[in-house]
Amino acid sequence: MNVLIVHAHPEPQSFCAALKDAAVETLASQGHQVQVSDLYAMNFNPVASAEDFRQRENPDYLVYALEQRMGVASNSLAPDIQAEIRKVQEADLLILSFPIFWMSVPAILKGWIDRVFVSGLFYGGKRVYDRGGMAGKRALVCTTLGGRDYMFGAGSLHGELYGEAGMLRSVLQGSLGYVGMEVLEPFVAYHVPYIDDGARSALLAQWRDELKQLDRRPVMAMPSLADFDDTFRPRQASAA
Amino acid sequence: MNVLIVHAHPEPQSFCAALKDAAVETLASQGHQVQVSDLYAMNFNPVASAEDFRQRENPDYLVYALEQRMGVASNSLAPDIQAEIRKVQEADLLILSFPIFWMSVPAILKGWIDRVFVSGLFYGGKRVYDRGGMAGKRALVCTTLGGRDYMFGAGSLHGELYGEAGMLRSVLQGSLGYVGMEVLEPFVAYHVPYIDDGARSALLAQWRDELKQLDRRPVMAMPSLADFDDTFRPRQASAA
Numbered sequence: 404m405n406v407l408i409v410h411a412h413p414e415p416q417s418f419c420a421a422l423k424d425a426a427v428e429t430l431a432s433q434g435h436q437v438q439v440s441d442l443y444a445m446n447f448n449p450v451a452s453a454e455d456f457r458q459r460e461n462p463d464y465l466v467y468a469l470e471q472r473m474g475v476a477s478n479s480l481a482p483d484i485q486a487e488i489r490k491v492q493e494a495d496l497l498i499l500s501f502p503i504f505w506m507s508v509p510a511i512l513k514g515w516i517d518r519v520f521v522s523g524l525f526y527g528g529k530r531v532y533d534r535g536g537m538a539g540k541r542a543l544v545c546t547t548l549g550g551r552d553y554m555f556g557a558g559s560l561h562g563e564l565y566g567e568a569g570m571l572r573s574v575l576q577g578s579l580g581y582v583g584m585e586v587l588e589p590f591v592a593y594h595v596p597y598i599d600d601g602a603r604s605a606l607l608a609q610w611r612d613e614l615k616q617l618d619r620r621p622v623m624a625m626p627s628l629a630d631f632d633d634t635f636r637p638r639q640a641s642a643a
Numbered sequence: 644m645n646v647l648i649v650h651a652h653p654e655p656q657s658f659c660a661a662l663k664d665a666a667v668e669t670l671a672s673q674g675h676q677v678q679v680s681d682l683y684a685m686n687f688n689p690v691a692s693a694e695d696f697r698q699r700e701n702p703d704y705l706v707y708a709l710e711q712r713m714g715v716a717s718n719s720l721a722p723d724i725q726a727e728i729r730k731v732q733e734a735d736l737l738i739l740s741f742p743i744f745w746m747s748v749p750a751i752l753k754g755w756i757d758r759v760f761v762s763g764l765f766y767g768g769k770r771v772y773d774r775g776g777m778a779g780k781r782a783l784v785c786t787t788l789g790g791r792d793y794m795f796g797a798g799s800l801h802g803e804l805y806g807e808a809g810m811l812r813s814v815l816q817g818s819l820g821y822v823g824m825e826v827l828e829p830f831v832a833y834h835v836p837y838i839d840d841g842a843r844s845a846l847l848a849q850w851r852d853e854l855k856q857l858d859r860r861p862v863m864a865m866p867s868l869a870d871f872d873d874t875f876r877p878r879q880a881s882a883a
Contacts, residue, residue: 413692414705449689449750452653465654466836468789506817507747510689510754517744532800549708553876560772560866560875561817568808570817577746577801577810596706626800635800636793 404435407494411442411501411512418595418603419547423500425607426545429614438490442511448483449514455481472523480521487519496541496617497584499574502595503548506561506570516578525582529633532626535583542579543617544571544589545610552593565589565623580625588621644675647734651682651741651752658835658843659787663740665847666785669854678730682751688723689754695721712763720761727759736781736857737824739814742835743788746801746810756818765822769873772866775823782819783857784811784829785850792833805829805863820865828861 408426412419423439430437440447453465457480460473474480480488491497501512508516520526525536544565555564563569571589579586590613592606613620632638648666652659663679670677680687693705697720700713714720720728731737741752748756760766765776784805795804803809811829819826830853832846853860872878 413707416704443690443692449754450683451744451749451751452683464656467653504691504757505753505760505821506813507753509691510750510757511691513745513747513753514689514750517750520745551875558877560871560877562807562812562866567802568812570813572802572808573746573810573813581746626802631800635791637798637800 404430404495405493406430406435406437406496406498407440407490408437408498408500409440409442409512409515411499411509411515413443413509415444417502417547418592418606419500419502419545421603421607422545422547422590422592422610425611426498426500426614429611433615438494440487440490440515442515447511447515449511449517451514451517455484455518457481468522471521472527475521475523484518484521487515488521488524491519491525491537491540494540496543497579498543498545499579500545501547503546503564506564508574516574520578520582529628529635531581531583532628533583534628535581538583540584541587541617542584543587543620544575544579545592546571546589547592547595549596550593552591564591567624575623576625580623586623586625587617588623644670644735645733646670646675646677646736646738647680647730648677648738648740649680649682649752649755651739651749651755653683653749655684657742657787658832658846659740659742659785661843661847662785662787662830662832662850665851666738666740666854669851673855678734680727680730680755682755687751687755689751689757691754691757695724695758697721708762711761712767715761715763721758724758724761727755728761728764731759731765731777731780734780736783737819738783738785739819740785741787743786743804746804748814756814760818760822769868769875771821771823772868773823774868775821778823780824781827781857782824783827783860784815784819785832786811786829787832787835789836790833792831804831807864815863816865820863826863826865827857828863 410423427437451467456470456474458477460470501508554560565571575586630638650663667677691707696710696714698717700710741748794800805811805815815826870878
C-alpha cells in the first residue's frame with residue numbers, strides 16, 4: 404500500500420508530529436510505502452490565486468475551478484500543485500495529520516485542499532462522492548486538540564466533532580468524501596496540551612495499534628449518487 | 644454602527660466582490676462607518692507560525708495559543724495581526740464575504756481567523772460562546788457558491804450548509820459564535836457562475852434590502868454556558 408501523510412503543525416516537536424512519526428514508522432514496518440508532505444517544513448503556499456496557472460483560459464477574469472480544469476488538461480498547473488497531485492494519485496491511503504484550529508484544519512492545510520484537489524481530476528460535473536475522481540482510495544484524519552472528549556458529541560458543549568453534524572463535516576464529507584475517498588473514522592487525541600507523558604505514550608500506542616487494523620476501522624457514511632437523479636435531486640422526492 | 648467587512652476572493656471583478664461593494668455602499672448610505680479588509684488585495688499571510696510573536700514565552704517549543712496570550716499581554720503580536728484585531732475591536736458588526744471553497748472558507752480567510760482570533764482576547768479559559776471576548780458584536784456571513792439551493796438542506800445531496808448540521812458550523816458556531824458574537828443567518832448566493840445578469844442584479848437588490856433590515860434578521864442558536872457546569876458538562880446530565 405502507498406500512503407501519503409499530509410502533516411500541518413507549526414511545532415516540529417509537537418505531539419501531533421509524534422503521531423505523524425509513529426504513523427510513518429508503523430506503516431513502514433508493515434511493508435507499506437510512506438511519503439510525507441510536511442506543509443510547514445515545505446513552506447507550502449496555501450493561497451489559491453491566479454499565480455497557480457502558467458497558462459490562462461481567461462486572463463481577464465479568474466474562475467478558479469475553470470482554470471484548474473484547463474490546467475489539468477494542458478499540464479500547466481503550478482509545479483508545487485502538480486507535485487502534490489502526483490503524491491495523492493500514487494497513494495492508496497491519505498492521512499491528514501493536524502491540530503484542530505477553530506474546529507477545523509489549519510489554514511495551511513485548508514489551502515493544500517483548495518489548491519491540490521483540482522477540478523477535472525479530483526471531481527468534475529457529476530463525478531462527486533462515490534463517483535468522484537479519487538474513488539478507490541481511503542482517507543484518515545489524525546488530529547489533536549485541547550478540549551476534552553465529553554465536550555464533543557450530541558448534547559455536549561460543542562456538539563459533534565465528526566459524524567453527521569460534525570464540526571469537521573466540511574473536511575470529511577465536503578472534501579475527502581466529495582472526491583470519492585472512503586473516509587475512515589478519525590483518530591482524535593483530546594486534551595493534548597494538558598496530559599502527562601504517560602497518557603501521551605498510551606495514545607501513541609493506541610494509534611500504532613489502530614494503524615495495524617485499518618481494515619477493521621469503521622467507514623463513515625457518505626452520500627451515494629444512486630440516491631439522487633441527474634440533477635442531484637433526491638430520487639424519493641417524487642414519491643414523497 | 645461600525646462595520647468591518649473581511650473579504651476573500653481572488654478575482655476583484657467577481658460577483659462576490661460586487662456583493663461586498665454593495666454592502667459598503669448600502670451600509671455607508673445608512674450612516675454606518677464601514678472598513679474593508681480585502682485579504683487578497685492585502686496579500687494577507689494566513690499561516691499561523693512562530694513568526695507571529697515578536698517575543699516568545701517559550702522560544703524552544705511553540706504552543707500557539709499560549710504565545711497568543713503572552714503576545715496580547717505584552718503587546719508583541721506581529722503588526723499585521725494587531726491591525727486586524729483593532730479593526731474587529733472597533734466593529735459592531737463583522738461581515739465575512741467569501742466564495743465557498745470545499746464547503747468552507749478559502750484558506751486565506753481561515754488563516755485570518757487562525758491568526759487574528761487570539762486567545763486571551765477573543766476567548767480564554769471559560770470565556771467562550773455567550774461569555775466570549777467578542778460578546779455584544781454581531782457577525783454575518785455573505786457567501787457565493789456554484790451549487791443550487793436544493794442541493795443543500797436536510798435530505799439533500801450535501802446536507803445542510805448552515806444550521807445545526809451545517810457544513811459551515813466550524814465557522815458559524817466554532818469561530819464566530821465561540822468568541823461570543825451574535826451570528827445572523829448567512830446570506831447565500833447559489834449557482835453564481837451559471838446565472839445571468841438579471842438574476843445577479845436581483846440578488847444584489849435582495850442583499851441591499853436585507854442589509855437595511857439587519858435588526859429583523861434571524862439569529863442563529865448557539866450554546867449558552869448557563870446550560871453547562873464549570874467543567875463544561877451539561878447541567879441536566881446529573882438528572883438524566
